[in-house]
Amino acid sequence: MADHQPVERVLDSTLDSVDVAEEAVLGQAQELGFDEDDQHKIGMSVRECMVNAVIHGNRYNARKKVLLKVSHTDDRLEVVIGDEGEGFDMQSLPDPLANENLLRHSGRGLLLIQAFMDEFAMRPRQPKGTEVKMVKYVAKAS
Numbered sequence: 001m002a003d004h005q006p007v008e009r010v011l012d013s014t015l016d017s018v019d020v021a022e023e024a025v026l027g028q029a030q031e032l033g034f035d036e037d038d039q040h041k042i043g044m045s046v047r048e049c050m051v052n053a054v055i056h057g058n059r060y061n062a063r064k065k066v067l068l069k070v071s072h073t074d075d076r077l078e079v080v081i082g083d084e085g086e087g088f089d090m091q092s093l094p095d096p097l098a099n100e101n102l103l104r105h106s107g108r109g110l111l112l113i114q115a116f117m118d119e120f121a122m123r124p125r126q127p128k129g130t131e132v133k134m135v136k137y138v139a140k141a142s
Helices: 016-032 034-059 108-117
Strands: 007-012 066-071 076-080 119-124 129-136
Touching: 007 016, 016 034, 016 066, 016 076, 034 066, 034 076, 034 108, 034 129, 108 119, 108 129
Parallel strands: none
Antiparallel strands: 007 066, 066 076, 076 129, 119 129
């Protein structure tokens, strides 16, 4: 197999877009042959990232969009999600594992994404916003 056509979508800043993004990514994950466990991890990561983009990045602003790019080769799935918000410094987030934060209902999304995906990178978008890149490698049977 050669490289495959990437999917690129511009989504509204709504929670409905979370489902649309997850469905688009899982379609490619299934095509690549990820097992059910990895599909669950990929789906959760996409959902967490999209919720962050819609709620924390764009703050449900109807004029702001979320960019979704999904591409894959035979051995990797790459997902890029970008918002048009004010951006933020990941270092400023409270440690979700600190005692004072253990009972909080939010703040674990990025931790989950980093645990579930093989690569995770966050960077500012121009002129505004944040872009997250996530990669999951296909496990090869030995």
